[in-house]
Amino acid sequence: MENTSRHGGPAPEPAAEFTNIIQEVLTAAEETYGTEDLEYxxxxALAFVKRHPELKDWLESQVISLIDSPREGVVELVSFLMHDLHWEAVREAIIERVRHPKGDVSNIRLHEAMLDAFSDSWRDRDLYTRFS
Structure with a gap:
């Protein structure tokens, strides 16, 4: 994730903090096997987003950029955030990737897993203390 806005200008001031949190999520996902260690x-990440509603457009663009490279931890991060936030722009971006996959078509299943998190009956919700 780069520190620029989707409009090409500089990223908002708290960008470094959010980028660090995202990196911590991705690192923790690579080092652990369960959601218990990842949930913290x-x-x-969710608390940061909720503290900065003025950054919603920028944060949406950052989340959307993550879905294009669904490495370890991305599915969990996007799913966790979107189950709570239900951002329509992110949902539409995921639907677009499912309908018109780019690159590795095996990512479709990962995108479908992210899309499932928008549902009240998200099948992975019980993996997280917040939603169980």
Missing amino acids: HLER
């Missing part, structure tokens, strides 16, 4: 970092 996911909660930090």
